[in-house]
Structure formats: structure tokens, C-alpha cells
Amino acid sequence: MQLLGRDLSPFVRRVAVSLDLLGIDVERRHLATGADFEEIKRVNPLGRVPALVLDDGEVLVDSQAILDWADQEVGPERALIPLTGPERRAVLKSVSIALGAVEKAVQSFYERKQKAEGRTDPAWVERLNGQAAGGLAALEAALGDQEWLHGRLTQADITTAVAYDFMTVTGPDIVAEGRFPKLAALTERLNATPPFQATDLAPFRQ
Numbered sequence: 001m002q003l004l005g006r007d008l009s010p011f012v013r014r015v016a017v018s019l020d021l022l023g024i025d026v027e028r029r030h031l032a033t034g035a036d037f038e039e040i041k042r043v044n045p046l047g048r049v050p051a052l053v054l055d056d057g058e059v060l061v062d063s064q065a066i067l068d069w070a071d072q073e074v075g076p077e078r079a080l081i082p083l084t085g086p087e088r089r090a091v092l093k094s095v096s097i098a099l100g101a102v103e104k105a106v107q108s109f110y111e112r113k114q115k116a117e118g119r120t121d122p123a124w125v126e127r128l129n130g131q132a133a134g135g136l137a138a139l140e141a142a143l144g145d146q147e148w149l150h151g152r153l154t155q156a157d158i159t160t161a162v163a164y165d166f167m168t169v170t171g172p173d174i175v176a177e178g179r180f181p182k183l184a185a186l187t188e189r190l191n192a193t194p195p196f197q198a199t200d201l202a203p204f205r206q
């Protein structure tokens, strides 16, 4: 099995961390969406990562679809998103907020870094950063003084920590010191665990 994409992508990283936690072995292909676009497109028609190539050649695209497959593989006891019931709705809501926040942070990053000098729209960046921070604020309030967002380690905690850590690298304004102390602590705690260490963002920090 092969997982395409670099850990700087929060969508790739949450998949890599989750597969590791669930004990699903994958070969990593650290392809970059810029330099390796054509190679990625040969696997995923959208030219996006993550993509997971299963042993029989079937290709799964989009982190949600890959994680859903992984949860089905390990079964209800170990699934990172409960497979049914109100717990599923609650975890999915937190995951959607964390994912939405990091999507805005990714757009903000592209807007700031990939547009030619002078073509970045500061008002648009401010809106994106505000949306990302809005998502984080909701998660900060939901976490409060609990260890985990939903009573045990779930996909909500993984996606939240991956999102937060991504923003410490690419959008430090969004996660300015002291703004989200509970999320900072959750991220620090998870960053010390083997699956997060194996996907450490240190190489991308300047």
C-alpha cells in the first residue's frame, strides 16, 4: 500500500498519523503538489494529495474517504470515528470544524506564498485567517479542561492537533502565542507520541 503526499499537508498528515495508530502499514511517497504534480495526477485525476493506493491497485482519494476505509478495516472497537450513533455525529462535527479551519489556513498559506508579489489580497487573507481562528476558538471551548474532545482519543483530536500544528508553521498569526492554550497543550501532548513524531513538521519550520 502506498500513501502519496508530504506531511506538511495536514490532510496527508492526519491520514499518516491515523494509519500508524491503527497499525495499518503503508509505504510513504513524499510527493509535493508543485514539483510532482504530473506524477500525482497519474494516480489522482485531481492532482491532489493524499491518495492511497491499496495492494490490489484500487486508489482512494480525499482524507475523509481514506480514513473512513481505515475505520471500516479495523472495526467499531478501534475506529477513530465511531461508526454509528450520536457519538459519530459529535465526533464528525468536531472533525468538520477542525478540517474546515485548516482548509482556510491552507488557502491563506497559498494566498500569501504562491501569489506573485503584490497580488495577495490582504482583506481576503484576513477573512481566511479569521475563519480558521473561528474554528479553533470553537474547538478550544469544546475541549475545555478535558483530556480529549470526546472522552477518548478520536479523529477529532488528531485532526485538531494536526490543524493547529500546521498553523504554527504556516500561519503563526492565526495561532499567536497564548491565543488557544488548550489546543496548544493538546498538540504538544500528541506531538510527543510516536505517530506524530514520525510525521514531525520540523523539516518545514524555518
Ligand SMILES: N[C@@H](CCC(=O)N[C@@H](CS)C(=O)NCC(=O)O)C(=O)O
Binding pocket: 008, 009, 010, 011, 033, 047, 048, 049, 050, 061, 062, 063, 064, 106
Ligand atoms: N479535501 C481534501 C483536500 C486535499 C488537498 O487540498 N490537498 C492539498 C495539499 S494540502 C493539495 O493537494 N493541493 C494541491 C492542489 O489542489 O492543486 C482532503 O481532505 O484530502
